Amino acid sequence: xxxxxxxxxxxxxxxxxxxxxxxxxxxxxxxxxxxxxxxxxxxxxxxxxxxxxxxxxxxxxxxxxxxxxxxxxxxxxxxxxxxxxxxxxxxxxxxxxxxxxxxxxxxxxxxxxxxxxxxxxxxxxxxxxxxxxxxxxxxxxxxx
Numbered sequence: 001x002x003x004x005x006x007x008x009x010x011x012x013x014x015x016x017x018x019x020x021x022x023x024x025x026x027x028x029x030x031x032x033x034x035x036x037x038x039x040x041x042x043x044x045x046x047x048x049x050x051x052x053x054x055x056x057x058x059x060x061x062x063x064x065x066x067x068x069x070x071x072x073x074x075x076x077x078x079x080x081x082x083x084x085x086x087x088x089x090x091x092x093x094x095x096x097x098x099x100x101x102x103x104x105x106x107x108x109x110x111x112x113x114x115x116x117x118x119x120x121x122x123x124x125x126x127x128x129x130x131x132x133x134x135x136x137x138x139x140x141x142x143x144x
Contacts, residue, residue, distance in 0.1 A: 017047040019061040024049055057099055057108055068097055068111045076100070076110040077119075 015026045024047035032042045044051065050061045059067075068084065075082050075097075082097040094115040101108050103125060112120070123129040 015043065017050055017061075018045040019047075019050050021065055022047060022050055022061040053099075057101060057106070059099075059108065064099060064111075067099075067108070071111055075113040075116050077112055077116040080113055082111070082113045 016022075017024045017026055026044045026047050029041040029043045031039050033039055046054070046060075053059055053061060053064060057064075064084070068082070073081055073083065078094075080094065082095055084097045094113045096114045097111050098114055098117045099108060100110055100112045100117055100120065120130075123133070
């Protein structure tokens with residue numbers, strides 16, 4: 001029984017993501033211990049970005065890219081051109097594409113720009129709040 005940690009070869013470090021359109025490399029493998037006490041290298045099939053996409057939305061990089069192409073590479077709300085660059089969180093801009101989903105069902109609604117996604121989030125995805133904001137804007141412009 002081999003109880004020593006096996007050596008990692010150089011080829012395993014540069015392994016590409018299994019998604020054909022993704023250019024990322026897979027994270028370095030980690031070593032795992034079998035029930036019999038021997039060790040083996042455990043390799044991920046997908047990079048961390050593709051893996052997170054699947055865990056959160058049950059889609060792969062290829063499907064996400066197709067969703068954006070089906071929208072002519074534009075935001076579904078403001079129709080501005082957008083693209084995926086890999087930024088997350090507060091660094092997301094109005095040209096950065098993000099996956100918009102319902103927080104109750106986790107169903108994907110479409111691909112939005114960062115600004116429109118924040119707009120929906122600040123309104124708690126509540127159509128009544130958004131309608132109230134539209135009424136407010138219409139009243140403001142009519143009073144000028």
